Amino acid sequence: MSSTVLPPYEGTRVTEEPPENYITAGHTVKSWLLTGDHKRIALLYLFSTAFFFFLGSIAAGLVRIELTRPNGVMLESETYNKMFTAHGVTMIFFFLIPAIPAIFGNFLLPIMIGARDLAFPRLNLFSWYLYMTSGVMLLIVLCLGGVDSGWTFYTPYSSMYSNSQVTLTILAAFIAGFSSISTAVNFIATVHKMRAPGMTWFRLPLFVWSHYATSVIIVLGTPVVAITLFLVVLERTFKLGIFSPELGGDPVLFQHLFWFYSHPAVYIMILPAFGVISELFAAFSRRKIFGYHFIAFSSLAIAALGFLVWGHHMFVSSQSMYQGVVFSLLSFLVAVPSAIKVFNWTATMYKGQVHMRTPFLFALGFIGLFTVGGLTGLFLSSMGTDMHLTNTYFVVAHFHYVMVGGTILGFLGALHYWWPKMFGVMYNEFWGRMSALLVFVGFNVTFLPQFVVGYMGMPRRYHYYYFAPEFQVYNILSTAGASVLAVGFALPVFYLTSSIRKGVKAGANPWGAHGLEWEIPSPPPTANFDRIPIVTDDVYDYESDARRPNIEMIESRTPEQLASTKETH
Amino acid sequence: MFNFSMSPPQASNFAKFHDTLFYVLLILTVIFSVIVGAAVIYFASKYRAGRVVDRSHPPHESKVLEITWSVIPTILGLIVFVFSTMLFVDMRTPPKNASEIFVMGKQWMWHIQHANGIRENNTLTIPVNKPVKLTMISQDVIHAFYVPAFRVQYHVVPGRYTQMWFTPTEKGTYPIFCNVYCGTQHSEMGGYVRVLDQKEWNEWARSGGETSQRMTLEQMGARTWARLGCGNGNCHGTSNTERGPSLYGIYGTKRKLKGGGTAIADVEYLRESILQPYNKITEGYDNTMSAYEGQLSEEEIMSLIAYIRSLGTSSQPTTEAAKGQSGGGEMKPSTPNLAAGALGADQYNRPGPDSGNLAAGAMGTKGN
Ligand code: HEM
Ligand SMILES: [Cu+2]
Numbered sequence: 031m032s033s034t035v036l037p038p039y040e041g042t043r044v045t046e047e048p049p050e051n052y053i054t055a056g057h058t059v060k061s062w063l064l065t066g067d068h069k070r071i072a073l074l075y076l077f078s079t080a081f082f083f084f085l086g087s088i089a090a091g092l093v094r095i096e097l098t099r100p101n102g103v104m105l106e107s108e109t110y111n112k113m114f115t116a117h118g119v120t121m122i123f124f125f126l127i128p129a130i131p132a133i134f135g136n137f138l139l140p141i142m143i144g145a146r147d148l149a150f151p152r153l154n155l156f157s158w159y160l161y162m163t164s165g166v167m168l169l170i171v172l173c174l175g176g177v178d179s180g181w182t183f184y185t186p187y188s189s190m191y192s193n194s195q196v197t198l199t200i201l202a203a204f205i206a207g208f209s210s211i212s213t214a215v216n217f218i219a220t221v222h223k224m225r226a227p228g229m230t231w232f233r234l235p236l237f238v239w240s241h242y243a244t245s246v247i248i249v250l251g252t253p254v255v256a257i258t259l260f261l262v263v264l265e266r267t268f269k270l271g272i273f274s275p276e277l278g279g280d281p282v283l284f285q286h287l288f289w290f291y292s293h294p295a296v297y298i299m300i301l302p303a304f305g306v307i308s309e310l311f312a313a314f315s316r317r318k319i320f321g322y323h324f325i326a327f328s329s330l331a332i333a334a335l336g337f338l339v340w341g342h343h344m345f346v347s348s349q350s351m352y353q354g355v356v357f358s359l360l361s362f363l364v365a366v367p368s369a370i371k372v373f374n375w376t377a378t379m380y381k382g383q384v385h386m387r388t389p390f391l392f393a394l395g396f397i398g399l400f401t402v403g404g405l406t407g408l409f410l411s412s413m414g415t416d417m418h419l420t421n422t423y424f425v426v427a428h429f430h431y432v433m434v435g436g437t438i439l440g441f442l443g444a445l446h447y448w449w450p451k452m453f454g455v456m457y458n459e460f461w462g463r464m465s466a467l468l469v470f471v472g473f474n475v476t477f478l479p480q481f482v483v484g485y486m487g488m489p490r491r492y493h494y495y496y497f498a499p500e501f502q503v504y505n506i507l508s509t510a511g512a513s514v515l516a517v518g519f520a521l522p523v524f525y526l527t528s529s530i531r532k533g534v535k536a537g538a539n540p541w542g543a544h545g546l547e548w549e550i551p552s553p554p555p556t557a558n559f560d561r562i563p564i565v566t567d568d569v570y571d572y573e574s575d576a577r578r579p580n581i582e583m584i585e586s587r588t589p590e591q592l593a594s595t596k597e598t599h
Numbered sequence: 600m601f602n603f604s605m606s607p608p609q610a611s612n613f614a615k616f617h618d619t620l621f622y623v624l625l626i627l628t629v630i631f632s633v634i635v636g637a638a639v640i641y642f643a644s645k646y647r648a649g650r651v652v653d654r655s656h657p658p659h660e661s662k663v664l665e666i667t668w669s670v671i672p673t674i675l676g677l678i679v680f681v682f683s684t685m686l687f688v689d690m691r692t693p694p695k696n697a698s699e700i701f702v703m704g705k706q707w708m709w710h711i712q713h714a715n716g717i718r719e720n721n722t723l724t725i726p727v728n729k730p731v732k733l734t735m736i737s738q739d740v741i742h743a744f745y746v747p748a749f750r751v752q753y754h755v756v757p758g759r760y761t762q763m764w765f766t767p768t769e770k771g772t773y774p775i776f777c778n779v780y781c782g783t784q785h786s787e788m789g790g791y792v793r794v795l796d797q798k799e800w801n802e803w804a805r806s807g808g809e810t811s812q813r814m815t816l817e818q819m820g821a822r823t824w825a826r827l828g829c830g831n832g833n834c835h836g837t838s839n840t841e842r843g844p845s846l847y848g849i850y851g852t853k854r855k856l857k858g859g860g861t862a863i864a865d866v867e868y869l870r871e872s873i874l875q876p877y878n879k880i881t882e883g884y885d886n887t888m889s890a891y892e893g894q895l896s897e898e899e900i901m902s903l904i905a906y907i908r909s910l911g912t913s914s915q916p917t918t919e920a921a922k923g924q925s926g927g928g929e930m931k932p933s934t935p936n937l938a939a940g941a942l943g944a945d946q947y948n949r950p951g952p953d954s955g956n957l958a959a960g961a962m963g964t965k966g967n
Contacts, residue, residue, distance in 0.1 A: 108783045180780050186757065187740040191706075191782060275758025276893075281741055282756065315646070317657060324665050346743065347754045348761045351691045355684055362676040366669055373668045376635060379642035381657035386643065394639055401635050405628040412679055414686030415621050417613075418750040421743065421778045485621070487607045487747025489778045492786035497774055500604050573657060 051454070051553040066151030067556055072137035073452070074158050079129045082165060086120035087516065089113045094509040100496040110493040111178040112194065118181030119199060123206045124165060126437050127295065130302035132161070132213055134444045135241045137452060139217060141547040141554065142235050144226025144563045149219035157212035160205050167202035171195040180491060182292075185273035185284040189265040197266055200259045207256045210298075214245035214252075226546075228565035235545055235569055236325055240305030243329040247294045247301075247336065255291030258284065285347055289340035297336045299433060300400075301329055303440025304371060307393050310443050311375045313543040314390035315382030318570040321374035328367035335364040345416050354413055361411030368404050372397060387541070388462030392443035395470040399435025403428060406481065424484025427477045435473060442469065442522070449526065450540045454552040455533030461525040468518030475511025479504035544572050610773055610794065611749035612730075612766040616686050618750075620679070627675060690751055693764035697732035700725075701816065701901050704735065704742035704755040706781055707788035712898065715804060716815045721790030723775065725767060726800035732764040734866065738897050741779045746792055748773035755779075760866050767794040820906025823899050827891075834888070843888065844881045848911035855882040869904045 052069045056062070062070060092113045096103050105113065136154065140147050148154050171177055177199040179188040188196050221234070221242050234242075262284070264270045271277025273284045304325075312319045319325065341349055341357030375397060384390075406428040410416050419425065442465075450456055483504035488495060495501045539548040546565070550558060609615060645652060700723070701712040711719040725731050735744055737757040744763065745752035748771075753763040777788035795803060814822075829835050834843040849864050857880040862868050871878055873895070876888040895903070 107786065111780075111783065111785070178783070184741060184779065187781060191740050281758070316648075318659050320658070321660050321665055323660065345687070346752055348756050348759065351688065354687065358684060358687075359680060362680050363673070365676065366673055369672050370665065370669055372635060373664075376638045376642065377658075377664070379639070379646055381654045382642075382646050383648040383654075384643050384646045385648045394643070397639055398632070398636055401632050402628065405624075405631055408628075408676065408679065409621065409624050412620065412624065412683035414617060414683035414690070415624065417687060417690055417752065418617055418621075418747065420752070421745075482605055485606060486604065487745070487774075487776065489745065489776045489786075491780040492776075494786045497789055 050555060051551065052556045053453075053553050055556045064155070066147070066155060068136050068140055068148050068151065068154060069452075069554065069556075071154050071158055072133050075128065075132040075136065075161070078158075078162060078165065079125050079133065082120050082124035082168075083129075086117050086125060087519070089117035089120065091512070091516065093117060094512045096493065097505045098502075098509050100494060100499050100502055102493055105493075107493045108178065109176075111180075111491070112176035114491060115177050115180050116172060119177070119203070120168065121433075122181055122295075122299075123203050124161075124168065126299040126433055127210060128161060128206075128213075129441055130306065130437070130444060131210075131217070131241060131244060132157070134237075134306065134448060135217060135302060136213070138448065138547055139238055139241055140220060140224065141550065141558050142238050142545060143221065143224060143229050144546050144559065144565060145220060145224040146558050146562070148216045149223055150216050153212050153216055157209045157216070160209035160212065164202040164205035164209065167198055167205070171198045171202065174198070182288065183259065183262060183284075184288075185262060185265070185281045186275070186279075189262045189272075189284075190274045190276065197263050200263050204256050204259055207252045210248050211252050214248035217241055217245040218249065226563050226565055232323070232326075233565060233569045234326075235305075236308035236319060236322065236329075237305035239326045240301045240308070240329050243333040244298055244301040247298050247333050250337070251291040251294040251298070254287060255295070258287040258291070261287075282344075282347055282349070285344050286340070286349075289343045290337070293340040293343065294333075294336045296429075296432070297332055299437045300440075301332065303396070303437045304329065306440040306444040306447075307375060307396055309545070310389050310393040310447060311378045312570040312572065313447070313541055313545075314385045314387060314393070315379045316385075316542075316572045317378050317380075317382040318568070318572060319374070320377040320380070321370075322569065325371055325374050328370045331367045332364065335360060335367070339364050339411075342411050342416075345413050346420055358411055358413050362408065365404055365408060365411070368400075372401055372404075385541075388457075388459060388466055389443045389447035391463060391466035392439050392446060392469075395466060395473075396436060396439040396443065398470075399431050399439060399473065403431025403433075403435050406431065418487075419484060421490055422484035423480040423488045423490055426490050427480035427484060430477050430480075434477075439469070442466075445522070445526075447541070448547075449529070450536030451547055451552045451554070453530055453533075454536055455529045456536050456540060457522075457529035457533055458525045461521055465518050465521040465525075468514055468521065470518075472511050472514030472516070472518050476508050476515055477511070479507040479511075483508075544570055607747040607750075608769065608771065608773065609748070610767055610769040610771060611746075611751070612768055613686065613690060613750045614748070614768075616689075620683055620686065624679060627679075631672075690763075690765075693732040693762060694730050697730035697764050699732050699734060701898075702733045702735040702744060702755065703738060703897050703901075704744065704777070704781075704788075705738040706740065707777070707784040709744070709775065709777075709788070709790050710898070712816060712901070713804075714816060716818070717804065721775075722793060723790070724793045724795065724800065724803060726797045727767050727770050727794050729797075730764060730766040732762060734901070735761050735763070736897050736901070740781045742781050742788065743778035745776045745778035746773055747776070749792075752778050760870065767792070770794050770796055816902045816905035817909045819898075820902035820904070820909075823895075823903050824906055829903075844884065846907050846910055850908040850910075854879075856880060857882050857884065866904055869907055870900060873900060873903060 052067055053073075055067075056065075062074065065071060065074075092105065093110070096105050096110055096113070102110065136148070174195050176194060177192070177196055178194045179192050179196050179199075183196070183200065188200075221238060225234075261270075261272045265272050265274060265277070265279065269277060271279045273279040273281050275281060308319055308325060311317075339357055339361045341353055342361040345354045345358070375393075406424070409419060410425060410428060446457070446462055483501050484490075486498075486501065486504075488498065488501045488504075495505075536552050538551050540552075541548070546563060547554075549563070606618070609618060646654070699714055702723075703710040703712070709721050709723075711723050713719075717724075733744065733753075735753070735755040736759070737755045739757060741757065742755040743752050744755055746765075749765045749767065751763055751765050753761050755761060771794055773792045773794070775790040775792055777785060781788060824830060834840075835846045836843075837847055838845050850869070852864050853861050854864050854868070855861055862879055868879065874892040875890055877886045877890065880886055
């Protein structure tokens with residue numbers, strides 16, 4: 031029944047500290063910068079993506095302040111345009127795409143399948159260096175005055191007209207793309223080749239499935255956008271006519287190539303979060319995830335169908351009407367697998383033992399926000415309504431619901447769920463819940479008004495709107511919400527860092543969760559497993575094992591732990 | 600302090616259908632979100648850890664459930680898809696009787712050229728309840744012509760014509776926005792559509808709007824045609840010659856191409872044949888015509904096409920007539936910022952920020 035060569039619970043709750051874990055294994059800077067340990071690389075990514083998230087947030091804050099008045103507050107239009115571009119580029123290429131796979135995928139994927147590391151540890155380290163190279167290039171871009179083309183780099187504006195740092199930004203995105211590709215190749219090889227004995231495909235946690243699907247999309251899609259962006263650079267620097275009609279090119283071709291990648295890219299951003307949410311629902315409902323096979327296959331369906339809907343970004347771009355009809359139909363269909371997931375997650379709670387802990391609060395927030403985000407996607411897949419809504423704030427609200435409400439809440443859920451595993455300590459539960467609450471409330475106050483103002487016709491990427499002052503009230507609301515959201519995002523920085531110094535020891539399995547990562551010490555030793563485990567039980571096998579303790583039981587074993595993480599209800 | 604509204608005015612033939620679809624989708628969104636939200640809250644409280652409830656035989660997978668909750672949303676989605684596609688097809692199919700207006704976008708203003716010769720900047724003056732078809736092109740980057748009150752927009756692309764149409768149904772003044780990011784002053788590349796009743800519009804048209812020298816597009820085209828000598832030297836006469844095919848009555852016909860294949864002589868074909876004649880050569884001819892790419896302004900190209908379209912029809916202006924009209928002199932560019940005068944009304948004199956931009960100028964007192 032039980033899973034590994036290690037004895038069950040009593041044994042998994044390792045009481046004595048292992049002599050050395052992956053953090054204490056080396057103290058020199060060199061031991062970090064030249065590490066091949068997937069867990070250390072995950073931490074490198076944690077700090078670097080957090081930095082870029084911070085950078086992107088500052089840009090967002092400036093944009094929001096600027097929009098509180100129809101005539102702007104302090105920026106020139108040119109600076110404003112550079113701000114929203116900096117926000118979009120940083121958040122998408124430097125946070126949303128890499129964050130969950132490169133931090134949590136890196137840390138957990140080998141452990142979850144019972145491996146000692148990824149298939150190619152050096153490639154893994156190399157991918158971080160690529161990421162940092164492109165990140166430094168982005169910083170250079172900002173120092174040289176920034177870039178104003180929007181994260182979508184539409185031609186011929188980007189290739190012929192913009193006189194900002196388009197070339198360097200594109201090269202940065204190009205290199206960041208190769209960083210993703212290296213990670214993805216690594217994951218695919220690892221999942222195929224390094225599963226522990228007994229870890230069959232259908233015993234893989236859904237977190238692994240969704241990272242697998244993500245990796246396939248990355249490997250198939252990223253080269254396309256990399257080449258496309260590179261063509262923009264060629265046109266910009268060598269006047270090679272590809273997209274500019276002045277040089278005999280076709281500007282709309284760029285959009286096809288760009289969205290051919292960038293629609294799948296939205297799934298690159300959301301699928302890993304789906305994986306996280308599946309883990310959270312199983313762990314905090316103490317249930318085998320409902321509809322395991324349907325969730326796993328819906329990830330693959332999304333990965334496949336996701337490549338066939340790019341034209342829904344182009345209904346009014348002069349693409350043929352008949353093409354539009356096909357893209358619209360397929361977009362309606364691609365929403366179904368996402369809906370299936372939401373229903374299955376919800377059903378997982380049925381007859382479960384639901385523990386309302388911080389990570390699960392983020393998961394529940396995810397369900398609410400992602401549902402709204404997905405459904406509003408239908409307004410935009412429906413051509414008659416997209417004719418009015420496209421490129422307005424309605425679209426902005428839609429993608430923030432899926433990317434912040436989806437990906438970032440998934441990220442925060444993962445951070446709070448696996449934090450005890452990564453650092454071996456518990457954070458303050460009260461402040462964790464506060465953060466979840468503030469993020470949820472602040473988010474809705476920020477982005478619900480944007481649906482309304484978008485429906486009223488406010489175009490995105492607008493600095494001024496003095497010709498339509500009726501937009502102002504919604505923009506003020508949105509900025510107010512953003513300040514609450516900022517507090518919600520900032521809180522974890524404080525209680526998480528303080529937990530490293532003052533937090534109580536977490537033990538191997540503070541949540542009483544099922545899965546190989548919970549059967550090794552926290553923080554794990556460098557080699558993860560003393561002996562490669564032999565897996566004999568099913569995935570999410572919570573119910574068949576009556577001895578599995580719940581969270582309260584685990585906590586009751588250590589009184590000091592109970593005292594500081596006590597339920598507050 | 601704030602004027603409070605939640606939706607744009609419904610001022611075109613599409614607005615009602617669009618809004619119905621929008622609200623149907625909104626209701627579906629609310630229903631599904633409430634179902635999911637309620638289920639989450641209900642389960643979370645009922646099955647809260649430690650509560651004593653019946654947890655026997657928890658299900659793990661149910662084909663029936665999975666099929667139900669896949670099929671119902673799919674069907675609802677497909678119903679919305681059908682209606683919304685009907686609306687879209689309607690939006691993309693201009694009626695035959697729509698009056699044509701030429702729109703040119705450039706960083707950061709809109710030029711409007713009416714068929715009757717009136718030109719406007721950043722303002723589009725049209726009669727109510729008459730279908731209007733815009734033929735649009737950009738002189739630089741991609742823009743989009745967007746009128747929220749009409750619920751339509753379409754990209755304005757360099758190097759190719761795009762079209763959109765609508766019938767304004769309410770008198771009034773409605774903002775135009777550029778809705779594809781086009782550079783520094785993107786947010787100020789705006790203007791207004793003025794919808795007048797027919798009588799007012801006729802008066803406005805008679806007074807010539809603000810255009811000092813009126814020429815219809817065809818007349819302008821005739822002038823350009825004469826200047827370039829398209830009809831000289833036996834190139835394009837009233838009948839096919841050895842040097843070139845006649846363009847009389849060519850518009851809308853099927854052309855046989857050298858090397859096989861055919862093409863319909865629509866605006867896009869005519870444009871290409873002027874700028875890059877070597878791309879599609881009429882059967883029986885060689886590549887002898889010079890390419891005019893880079894030598895003509897978008898307005899000249901459009902006017903040439905308008906002239907070619909009129910060839911062989913009764914409305915065809917003659918070159919002489921065109922010359923007569925313009926007094927033989929050089930054509931002056933129309934007054935810039937004519938919209939400022941056209942709008943007049945104070946309510947649009949909203950103070951612009953520091954930039955001396957065209958849109959603000961056109962709309963307010965600041966410009967010129
Ligand atoms: C549930 C199914 C979804 C559907 C049916 C859907 C549909 C759409 C459509 C039709 C558009 C184009 C809107 C326009 O430009 O007029 C759009 C835009 C967008 N969507 Fe979604 N979407 C879905 C889920 C997602 C997810 C999961 C993400 C990301 C995590 C996402 C991110 C975006 C982004 C970033 C844009 C805007 C891109 C831009 O123009 O900058 N969407 N969506
Ligand atoms: Cu998309």
